[in-house]
Amino acid sequence: MSTDVLTGTLTEKPPSANKLYSVNQFGREFLTKAGRAYRNSVREALRGQWALTSFQLRLDDAYDIDFWFFLPDVFNATWGGKKGAERRFKTRDVTNLVKVLEDVLKELLGVDDANACEVHLHKRPSETTEIRVIVRRLDEEELLCMLPPEQQSRFVLR
Numbered sequence: 001m002s003t004d005v006l007t008g009t010l011t012e013k014p015p016s017a018n019k020l021y022s023v024n025q026f027g028r029e030f031l032t033k034a035g036r037a038y039r040n041s042v043r044e045a046l047r048g049q050w051a052l053t054s055f056q057l058r059l060d061d062a063y064d065i066d067f068w069f070f071l072p073d074v075f076n077a078t079w080g081g082k083k084g085a086e087r088r089f090k091t092r093d094v095t096n097l098v099k100v101l102e103d104v105l106k107e108l109l110g111v112d113d114a115n116a117c118e119v120h121l122h123k124r125p126s127e128t129t130e131i132r133v134i135v136r137r138l139d140e141e142e143l144l145c146m147l148p149p150e151q152q153s154r155f156v157l158r
Helices: 033-049 095-109 140-146
Strands: 005-010 021-023 029-031 063-071 116-125 130-137
Touching: 005 033, 029 033, 033 095, 063 095, 095 116, 095 130
Parallel strands: 063 116
Antiparallel strands: 005 130, 021 029, 063 130
């Protein structure tokens, strides 16, 4: 297993998906002003945390990402009561936040997010907002194991 790991922590509460993106008259999705402000804030926070790291990815390196979302608004407090919420979970969909975070990683690491072979999302309740980003370079043997057995002999290790 590779030991090339980069971690970062964000404490700013992300805007809802409805405030991150909008759609223009041609049906094209774009980042809103609030979305751009959040992206810029994330970029600067991670750039500051990673300024002194020696972690680097080459253009053809594969990697995986873990996103841990610790959020105070995961559960509906009134769920289960007589006149309580109909759903146990609040409609906080963390999958909508991934694209903004991946775009920042692409910019900071210089590697296309198409190189991400695995992306894991974890949502947990917490008193405060915290998003942990963990990027791990995959070594050649890990890539080889991802291939079907009949293709493994054609895979060239570095």
